[in-house]
Amino acid sequence: MKIDETGLERMRKLKKPGQNEGNVFLFPNLPARLLQKAMGLVEEKKYKEARRLFGKLLDLDSQNQKGLYGWTICSIELGDYASAEETITRLMDEKTPHFMEIFRLYLTLLIEKKDYKNALWEIKKAEGEPELRKMSEFLSHMKSFCLSRLDETPAVAPSTNQQKNGFENSLSKHPAVDLSTLESHDPENRMLLIRHLTDTLNQEDLPEIQRFLLEENQSQEIKTMLLCAIQENHLAETVTIRKFGNVYHVAFDQQFLNRATAERIEQTINHVLGSENPTLAELAIQLSRFFMVNIFPKPITTASEQAWASFFVVRAAGADQTVEEKQHFLNLFAVSEDAYERARETALEAEQYPDWPDD
Template sequence: MKKRGGSIGGSGNVVPIPHLEERLLSKAMLLVEEKKYKEACQLFGKLLELNARDVRALYGWAVCSIELGDYSEAEKAVVQLLEADTPYFYEVFRLYLTILIERKDYTSAIREILRIRKKKGLPIEFKEFLVHMQKFCQIRLHEPSWSDVGLDEADRTDQATEPDADTEHQEQSIDWPALEKADTVSQMLLLNNLADQLRTTHLPEIQRFLLDDQQPMELKTMLLCAVKEGHLAQRVAVQKFGEIYDAQLDHTDFLNKKFADRIEAVIRRTMESENPTLTTSAVEMERMFTMNVYPKPIVPEQPEVWAAIFCLRAMGSESEQEKKEVLGYFDVNEDDFRVARSMLHRVEAYDIWS
C-alpha cells in the first residue's frame, strides 16, 4: 500500500498530542460526510501511520479510495481487513465486491462469493445478498460483448467463422435432463461451461428448456445469450412470468441493454456526485432486473421512473419521506412510480433475484 501521508513530528522528534487518533478520526469522518474524500483519505492515512492495523482507519481508507476511483488501494485495505478477521466483516465484504464489480472482475467476484457462502452462520439477509450478486456476476460474465448489433445479416455472415466439416459432424453430447434437474448454482456453472458446445441441432432441447416454467429466469437469460452468441437462431420463444414471449435475438435492444444504459445514465447523472456507492448498487440492480425480465415489456418506459425505483431499493428502505425526496430528484410523478413498483412486485413473485 502506498505511503499514506507525511511524517509524524519533525527532525525525528515525535510530539505527543492528546487524543490525536480520535481527533483525526472525527475530522476524517466529518470530511466523508461532506463528500471531501481526498482530504478524508489523507487523514485516514495519518491514522494508519500511527497504527497500521487500525480497523476504522483501514475501512475509511478503503471507502475513500473507492469514491476516488483508486480501486487498487481500496482492495489492498479491504483484503487486509478481511485477513485480520474484522468485526465489520459483512460491510467490508460488500466493499470488496463493489471493487471487483467496478473493475469488471466478475470471475474473482464469483469465486469470493462461493467461498464465503460455505461459511456457517451467515445472516439470512447477507445470504440473499450473496445469491443476488452471484447471479448478477454470472450473467454479466456470460453476457456477450457485441458492438455489431446493428450490422445486417450479410455482414454478420461474413464475420462469422465457418466451422470445418469435422466439427460440423461431431455432435456434442449434452445431458439436458441433468442440467434441468440440477440446483440453480450447479445449473449456472454447467451452462457456462457448455455454452461453446451448443449447436443448431440442440435448438429443440433449448426451446424446451426456455418454455419450461420450472426453470429459473436467470438461467433462461443466460441461455438466450448463448443462443445469440453462437448465432444459433434469430428468434426463439421463451416463457417468463407465466407468459410466452417472442425473443428477437438480433434486435438492437436485446436484453433491454439500450434501456438499461438509459436508466444507468439517469442514475449516474443525478446521484453519482452525491453518493457514488449507492449509485453503483442501484445500477447493479437495474442491470440485473432489465436482463432477467427480457423479453417482457418494461412499463412505464421512462428511464427516470426506474432510476427512482432502484435508487430507493439500493437505499434499503422506502419511507414516505425518502420516496418523496427521490421522486423529486428524478422528477417522477406518483402514478408512474406506482405502475413501475407494481410491475416490479409482480415479477419478483417469480424469484428473479434468487
C-alpha cells in the first residue's frame, strides 16, 4: 500500500523522539506545538496540511495516540481510507482509556466507505462490550442510520462470522436519526450523528429543521451545527433561528458564522502580535474562532475588530496578568479601555446564556 511519504512509511525508520543523529535534544515542546497547529488546521478543514504535521509528530513519536488519531481523521477526510484503516487498526489494538472515541472514529471510517454491512456487524459486536455500554443509545442511532442506507451499499460478501450468526438476514429498514433525540447525546456523539445526518438531508426535511431551529429549549450548539448542514446541502438561502432568546434571520453569505469578521480579527492579531508573541497570538486566534462561530447570529458590531482582537489576546494571556500587562495589549492594538469593555460585555452576555458551549 502506498502512503504519503511524510506519514507511516517514514515512521518505521524513526530515531528516538526529539533527538537528532548526534543525540542532541531539539525543541522539547515541539510535539505539543505540532499537535496544536495540526488540530487548528483540522478545525479549518485544511486536512492535507494537518496530516503533514501529524506525520511530523509521528516521526518524533510513532506511538503518539493523538498523532495517530489525527492522522486517521485527516486520512478519512482526504478519502485515503487505506491509510486511515491502517492507523485506526493500530489504535484499536492498543490498550487505551479512550477506546470509545477510537471506536467512534472506526465506525466513521466504515460509514464513509459506505461499508454499512460491516458497520452494522461492528455495532452488533460492540453491543456486548462492557466498555461501550455508555454508547448504547448512540450505537442504536448509528444502527438505524446504517440500516436506512443499505440500498446504497456496494455488493460486499459477508464475513464468515456474519454468515454463521445470520446477522444479514435480520436487517430491516428503520428511519434516520430523529432531531429531537440529538440533545440527549454528549457533544462528540452529537457531532458524529449530525455529520452523518447531513448526508441524508433534502428539501423535504427543511420544515422539520426550521421547526427545531425556532424551538426555545433546543441546544444552541446543535442549532449551529444544523445551520452548517443546511449550507452544505444548499437547502435554503435564508432561514430563521432562535438563539439567545431572540429570533434572527440567517443568510448563507460571507457573514455566515461571522467568517469574514473572524478572518479580519485573525489578521489583526497576527499583524500586531505574530512576531512579538506567536504562541499567544495562536491561542487568541483559536479563542476568537470558537467564539465567533458560537455567538452567531447575535450582533457583534458593538465593538470594533481591533477591540475584539485585543479582547481575545487579553483573555488568552490569562486572568493572572497585571493591569500594566493588560494595558500593554490595549496599547498594541490602539484600543481604548471603553472599546475593550464593549467587546468584553458583549462576550459575557452571550457566554452567560445557559447552554453556551464549553471551549
